[in-house]
Amino acid sequence: MHLTITRRTQLATLTGFTAAGLLLSACGGEAATTVPATTAPATAMTGGAMTPTTMTGGAMTPTVGAAPAPTNTAVKVGSGSVLINGAGATFPVPIYSKWFQQYSTTVNKEVAFNYQPIGSGGGINAITAKTVDFAGSDAALTNDQMSKAPGLIHIPTVAGAVVPAYNLKGVTAPLILDGATITGIFNGDISTWNDAKIAALNPGVTLPGGDIAVVHRSDGSGTTNIFTSYLSAVSPAWKTKVGAGTTVNWPVGLGGKGNPGVAGLVQQTEGSIGYVELAYAVQNKIAYAKMKNQAGQTVEATVDSTVAAANGITVPEDFRISIVNSADPAAWPIAGFTYLLVYKDMNNIKDEARAKALGDFLWWSEHDGENMAKDLLYARPAADLSKKIETELHSITFNGAPVITK
Amino acid sequence: MAVMSTPGRLPAQATGRGATGDPAFRRVALILATSVIIVVIAMLINMTWESRESLNQFGLGFLVGQVWDPVHLVFGALPFIYGTVITSLIALLLAGFVGLGTAIFLAEIAPGWIRTPLSFLVELLAAIPSVVYGVWGIFILGPFLKSNVVPGLKATLGGTPFFQGAFYGQSILTASLVLTIMVLPIVAAISRDVILTVPASQREAMIGLGATRWEVISRAVLPYARTGILGALILGLGRALGETMAVTMLIGNRGQITPSLLKAGDTLASVLANQFAEAQAGLQRSSLVELALILLVISLAVNAVARLLVARAGQAQGAGRI
Numbered sequence: 001m002h003l004t005i006t007r008r009t010q011l012a013t014l015t016g017f018t019a020a021g022l023l024l025s026a027c028g029g030e031a032a033t034t035v036p037a038t039t040a041p042a043t044a045m046t047g048g049a050m051t052p053t054t055m056t057g058g059a060m061t062p063t064v065g066a067a068p069a070p071t072n073t074a075v076k077v078g079s080g081s082v083l084i085n086g087a088g089a090t091f092p093v094p095i096y097s098k099w100f101q102q103y104s105t106t107v108n109k110e111v112a113f114n115y116q117p118i119g120s121g122g123g124i125n126a127i128t129a130k131t132v133d134f135a136g137s138d139a140a141l142t143n144d145q146m147s148k149a150p151g152l153i154h155i156p157t158v159a160g161a162v163v164p165a166y167n168l169k170g171v172t173a174p175l176i177l178d179g180a181t182i183t184g185i186f187n188g189d190i191s192t193w194n195d196a197k198i199a200a201l202n203p204g205v206t207l208p209g210g211d212i213a214v215v216h217r218s219d220g221s222g223t224t225n226i227f228t229s230y231l232s233a234v235s236p237a238w239k240t241k242v243g244a245g246t247t248v249n250w251p252v253g254l255g256g257k258g259n260p261g262v263a264g265l266v267q268q269t270e271g272s273i274g275y276v277e278l279a280y281a282v283q284n285k286i287a288y289a290k291m292k293n294q295a296g297q298t299v300e301a302t303v304d305s306t307v308a309a310a311n312g313i314t315v316p317e318d319f320r321i322s323i324v325n326s327a328d329p330a331a332w333p334i335a336g337f338t339y340l341l342v343y344k345d346m347n348n349i350k351d352e353a354r355a356k357a358l359g360d361f362l363w364w365s366e367h368d369g370e371n372m373a374k375d376l377l378y379a380r381p382a383a384d385l386s387k388k389i390e391t392e393l394h395s396i397t398f399n400g401a402p403v404i405t406k
Numbered sequence: 407m408a409v410m411s412t413p414g415r416l417p418a419q420a421t422g423r424g425a426t427g428d429p430a431f432r433r434v435a436l437i438l439a440t441s442v443i444i445v446v447i448a449m450l451i452n453m454t455w456e457s458r459e460s461l462n463q464f465g466l467g468f469l470v471g472q473v474w475d476p477v478h479l480v481f482g483a484l485p486f487i488y489g490t491v492i493t494s495l496i497a498l499l500l501a502g503f504v505g506l507g508t509a510i511f512l513a514e515i516a517p518g519w520i521r522t523p524l525s526f527l528v529e530l531l532a533a534i535p536s537v538v539y540g541v542w543g544i545f546i547l548g549p550f551l552k553s554n555v556v557p558g559l560k561a562t563l564g565g566t567p568f569f570q571g572a573f574y575g576q577s578i579l580t581a582s583l584v585l586t587i588m589v590l591p592i593v594a595a596i597s598r599d600v601i602l603t604v605p606a607s608q609r610e611a612m613i614g615l616g617a618t619r620w621e622v623i624s625r626a627v628l629p630y631a632r633t634g635i636l637g638a639l640i641l642g643l644g645r646a647l648g649e650t651m652a653v654t655m656l657i658g659n660r661g662q663i664t665p666s667l668l669k670a671g672d673t674l675a676s677v678l679a680n681q682f683a684e685a686q687a688g689l690q691r692s693s694l695v696e697l698a699l700i701l702l703v704i705s706l707a708v709n710a711v712a713r714l715l716v717a718r719a720g721q722a723q724g725a726g727r728i
Contacts, residue, residue: 021447121684218659220684243477255659
């Protein structure tokens with residue numbers, strides 16, 4: 001039984017396929033609003049023979065030694081029946097993991113948490129699409145993003161420091177850098193370690209003559225946002241040419257994926273400099289530089305200098321503020337808040353138990369949770385900021401009734 | 407015979423069954439086959455729709471644009487297309503030679519007791535996950551190249567534009583070498599199978615003419631197996647084009663167009679893996695989807711061209727012009 005294919009049949013079949021294809025893709029719906037949910041970005045891509053099971057770890061953490069928990073794996077804590085879903089920044093994952101764990105074991109055993117560290121941008125996309133209950137973001141939303149997510153509020157949780165981590169053999173004392181030199185290094189103007197500008201800040205230190213290998217983030221990141229905000233604040237040229245954001249067009253440098261990627265590259269490459277979150281540098285024992293801040297003081301990145309970064313800055317009503325390049329003499333210049341994003345009326349949460357649990361968790365984290373911040377090298381909000389946060393938390397409602405009754 | 411010209415179809419009389427089983431089976435098979443085609447077409451349509459914003463904004467300039475700036479919202483695909491093509495071509499070149507050599511060895515020269523275990527080991531390379539290759543590349547291959555290979559390369563070929571600049575472990579060279587290892591098993595395994603199907607008569611005829619072993623292989627076996635080997639190379643190229651994890655861990659993630667293999671680069675798959683989750687909805691996301699569309703089109707085009715070439719070569723062979 002032969003099937004003779006006529007021209008007409010061929011044409012009809014082709015039209016049929018295309019029509020079916022159109023139908024199928026139309027049924028796919030508004031794909032723009034869905035976030036590549038729980039798995040790391042790589043799963044969205046077709047790869048030769050990639051095994052799906054390896055996808056949950058973005059890049060393997062190439063850092064040796066006591067690295068922090070691999071931040072690209074989902075944080076699933078607790079065995080309770082009330083499951084609260086969140087997604088977003090990797091910057092605060094160490095402390096959020098601790099909070100989830102403490103809360104679900106000691107405060108309310110009914111609650112379980114599921115937090116996907118897909119990055120600040122991913123978190124913002126997710127909460128805008130209302131696919132999660134809360135989101136974490138190092139970057140405050142822009143006006144444009146706020147207009148797409150009406151009713152979203154920012155709750156500052158902790159502040160963290162971003163440090164310039166470097167790898168220089170033979171230099172034992174911490175290097176001292178300032179805004180101008182850091183900008184020069186990251187835009188390629190300063191290309192050797194023994195450049196006069198670096199030497200001027202480090203008298204008495206013999207700097208090697210090699211090239212500077214710059215390392216930055218290859219993925220979108222709140223850490224990048226804080227760092228580039230600082231560079232934009234100290235250098236108008238950087239602001240116009242490159243700007244600040246979670247992903248920027250870097251003039252020079254190699255890209256590493258995630259804080260662990262950058263830390264790993266710096267550790268492996270002689271003569272390199274990159275920027276990582278303070279906790280990563282400390283736990284992986286990478287040397288990091290001291291900075292000369294706006295007041296001209298040389299400061300080291302510590303919890304105290306991070307707290308000082310928020311001193312004297314008038315925090316607006318909606319808490320959207322950048323605290324880089326603070327004028328305070330004790331302040332670390334490259335610091336930033338990280339936020340939890342929730343809807344003021346919790347209209348993205350369907351049941352009351354979850355809403356109440358989330359509200360209670362937020363209150364707990366801003367009080368008891370903050371006690372754990374110092375050990376993990378994060379700064380808790382100062383007393384007056386804490387009061388403002390309490391007022392904001394009280395304004396969160398579910399079905400019209402306040403969620404937090406404390 | 408009429409039956410012979412449609413292999414696989416038994417004439418209705420031979421099965422002895424009525425009209426119920428066969429048509430139903432045919433319909434089911436048809437549905438399954440067409441569903442695959444429909445999914446691919448749906449992907450193309452969906453991605454074109456999702457990238458309409460950047461298609462409108464940049465048009466064809468996107469393909470030649472060299473700047474990828476999410477802050478100023480200027481996007482161009484050329485550095486990534488360049489990176490993808492360069493790494494895949496280098497991988498194909500190296501894996502082609504080594505893979506073909508391996509296949510010839512396994513099929514023609516290896517004694518029986520070594521053939522099976524060695525074939526098995528070569529095929530095992532294909533089973534290693536991409537991420538493992540990436541980690542191996544970061545920790546072992548990169549430092550090895552840096553201390554043992556690159557200084558020698560720079561000393562001898564440093565004058566050429568291909569080996570300029572400082573080498574930091576993560577570069578186009580490292581990524582290409584790891585891709586070579588990933589493509590190798592595909593090329594080797596398929597070529598070996600193809601060479602094994604060359605009829606003994608071809609070899610015997612050549613030997614009868616007084617050829618040496620190498621002449622038998624090069625003049626009788628390889629030309630006969632040419633189309634299959636071409637198919638193997640194209641399949642390998644297909645894998646290299648789409649490979650994501652190993653490449654993104656090893657290529658340095660810097661979208662730039664440079665002839666130097668020691669410098670960093672970036673590929674379409676790698677930039678998608680890095681930036682898609684965090685991409686701001688709007689122009690950046692739609693540009694990334696357009697990159698995905700470009701990658702899909704490149705992959706489909708490569709496969710289509712390969713099929714054409716194989717068909718053309720098959721015709722030439724059939725016509726007796728080997």
